[in-house]
Amino acid sequence: MGTNSDRSVGPASQKRGRRARDSLSRAIILEAAEKIATSEGLESLTFQALGKELSAHPTSIYRHFRDKDELVLELIDSLRSRSYGGNLQKTGSWRDDLRLISRHVREHYLRYPQLAFQMAARTTRRPMEFANVEFALDALLRAGLSPDEAVLHLRAFGNVVRSLSSMEASLLALDAETRKRDELAWEVEYRQLPAEEYPHIASLAGQLTGVGDPRIFDLAIELILDAIELHVSRRPVTPAEPEH
Amino acid sequence: MGTNSDRSVGPASQKRGRRARDSLSRAIILEAAEKIATSEGLESLTFQALGKELSAHPTSIYRHFRDKDELVLELIDSLRSRSYGGNLQKTGSWRDDLRLISRHVREHYLRYPQLAFQMAARTTRRPMEFANVEFALDALLRAGLSPDEAVLHLRAFGNVVRSLSSMEASLLALDAETRKRDELAWEVEYRQLPAEEYPHIASLAGQLTGVGDPRIFDLAIELILDAIELHVSRRPVTPAEPEH
DNA sequence: AAGTGATAGTCAACGCCGCTGACTTGCGCT
DNA sequence: AGCGCAAGTCAGCGGCGTTGACTATCACTT
Numbered sequence: 001m002g003t004n005s006d007r008s009v010g011p012a013s014q015k016r017g018r019r020a021r022d023s024l025s026r027a028i029i030l031e032a033a034e035k036i037a038t039s040e041g042l043e044s045l046t047f048q049a050l051g052k053e054l055s056a057h058p059t060s061i062y063r064h065f066r067d068k069d070e071l072v073l074e075l076i077d078s079l080r081s082r083s084y085g086g087n088l089q090k091t092g093s094w095r096d097d098l099r100l101i102s103r104h105v106r107e108h109y110l111r112y113p114q115l116a117f118q119m120a121a122r123t124t125r126r127p128m129e130f131a132n133v134e135f136a137l138d139a140l141l142r143a144g145l146s147p148d149e150a151v152l153h154l155r156a157f158g159n160v161v162r163s164l165s166s167m168e169a170s171l172l173a174l175d176a177e178t179r180k181r182d183e184l185a186w187e188v189e190y191r192q193l194p195a196e197e198y199p200h201i202a203s204l205a206g207q208l209t210g211v212g213d214p215r216i217f218d219l220a221i222e223l224i225l226d227a228i229e230l231h232v233s234r235r236p237v238t239p240a241e242p243e244h
Numbered sequence: 245m246g247t248n249s250d251r252s253v254g255p256a257s258q259k260r261g262r263r264a265r266d267s268l269s270r271a272i273i274l275e276a277a278e279k280i281a282t283s284e285g286l287e288s289l290t291f292q293a294l295g296k297e298l299s300a301h302p303t304s305i306y307r308h309f310r311d312k313d314e315l316v317l318e319l320i321d322s323l324r325s326r327s328y329g330g331n332l333q334k335t336g337s338w339r340d341d342l343r344l345i346s347r348h349v350r351e352h353y354l355r356y357p358q359l360a361f362q363m364a365a366r367t368t369r370r371p372m373e374f375a376n377v378e379f380a381l382d383a384l385l386r387a388g389l390s391p392d393e394a395v396l397h398l399r400a401f402g403n404v405v406r407s408l409s410s411m412e413a414s415l416l417a418l419d420a421e422t423r424k425r426d427e428l429a430w431e432v433e434y435r436q437l438p439a440e441e442y443p444h445i446a447s448l449a450g451q452l453t454g455v456g457d458p459r460i461f462d463l464a465i466e467l468i469l470d471a472i473e474l475h476v477s478r479r480p481v482t483p484a485e486p487e488h
Numbered sequence: 489a490a491g492t493g494a495t496a497g498t499c500a501a502c503g504c505c506g507c508t509g510a511c512t513t514g515c516g517c518t
Numbered sequence: 519a520g521c522g523c524a525a526g527t528c529a530g531c532g533g534c535g536t537t538g539a540c541t542a543t544c545a546c547t548t
Contacts (some may be wrong), residue, residue, distance in 0.1 A: 022543095130441075152459065158455070182366060220403065224467050230470060304527070
């Protein structure tokens with residue numbers, strides 16, 4: 001045991017500072033977790049880092065969260081509501097609306113790369129998810145898709161947005177060195193491939209970009225929006241359109 | 245149970261069961277790695293598990309691979325060639341070719357759900373990756389895209405294919421109970437949302453499918469192919485680009 | 489005001505993980 | 519014949535999440 005004979009320590013001497021009773025809570029821990037995750041990345045969110053940030057013993061957190069997973073899920077939810085405020089305003093153009101929401105999702109994922117993978121695949125059934133679905137459905141219906149089509153295109157569009165964002169985010173989550181090596185490959189190793197075997201690669205190697213090129217996301221979104229527009233414009237008769 | 249490594253009565257009386265010199269190789273290690281990864285998942289592919297599988301000391305692997313990353317990249321590409329090694333035959337139709345390769349990739353990812361995430365984001369710089377890139381580039385150029393466009397569209401198409409496949413695969417990797425709960429949400433919880441706040445969801449709830457609906461992938465691919473075709477058909481001049 | 493019991497914070501330790509550097513072994517070459 | 523050196527081994531480092539025992543503290547009784 002520590003030789004802290006005087007247990008009633010003075011106000012200034014917290015050297016052997018055990019935290020005061022009830023001075024921790026889920027909210028306080030989540031606040032510290034967010035600070036770490038946003039400043040150093042979520043890969044640095046460890047119990048030891050949390051303990052340091054809180055000036056508490058790392059395992060104290062187990063008094064408030066069953067395990068790390070519970071902590072992370074709780075963190076996700078608190079971050080999402082902070083990130084997606086009430087920024088979903090219709091512009092009048094369905095294309096702009098879908099572009100807008102895709103950018104929101106992508107930015108949110110890129111802000112929290114470590115969580116992106118979970119966010120992309122899981123269904124959270126929470127207000128922000130409901131609002132996103134409603135918003136996108138509205139845009140697709142205004143584009144002129146039938147309800148049946150809108151439902152399926154919502155999934156195609158949404159899955160593309162979320163999965164692309166998640167993938168881009170996962171690149172950020174790789175450690176810097178690995179990422180650099182991967183991206184550099186497209187500029188170095190691909191240039192050295194034999195032209196006999198890979199003629200197109202050989203002739204285009206100088207222009208090949210890495211898979212993390214930010215232009216890719218925008219292009220993919222525009223391609224899908226183009227296709228939707230094309231599809232609607234080819235429709236023989238415009239279905240009953242409630243738009244005033 | 246693990247009554248292996250009997251030291252008493254050995255055929256060659258190896259006192260310590262040290263593996264014979266040169267009895268390990270990259271190929272042999274990769275074979276064991278594949279066995280572990282496909283049966284228990286990539287997260288179970290550890291050096292200790294590998295050592296056990298090979299009856300070798302875990303660190304022996306470091307004689308053949310610089311680090312775990314190199315091993316994983318090599319494993320991915322070896323699985324890839326096994327999965328669709330010689331199946332990339334041009335059909336004459338660029339649309340069919342891109343569809344073909346997208347199906348190959350998707351099936352491959354669904355076959356190895358645990359690896360899909362890594363496969364989607366990482367650049368392996370190995371033969372099967374080269375072959376895929378060459379094949380898709382050829383199709384995009386035949387579609388009529390300029391080299392500049394082809395390079396960027398290769399990325400958009402490829403990223404969509406890989407990230408969608410990876411997301412779909414990740415659903416398979418979730419434990420069954422979680423998956424069922426998520427999919428059920430679209431059939432149950434979404435039907436109960438108030439129509440005042442979410443009118444579209446309320447009216448379409450019966451038709452909303454889960455994010456894992458297999459039709460989504462095909463639709464997304466067709467949308468992108470449609471958009472490419474549209475883009476080329478709108479080009480004022482013939483797409484023939486004999487010289488740079 | 490003393491005592492007590494529940495509980496929050498602490499601590500050492502466990503078993504994993506990837507990885508390193510020093511060692512031993514034994515094959516192939518001269 | 520014996521030497522060099524690559525291949526296999528081994529103890530150990532630092533980090534991770536997690537556990538169960540310990541201890542301080544506070545609210546409530548008496």
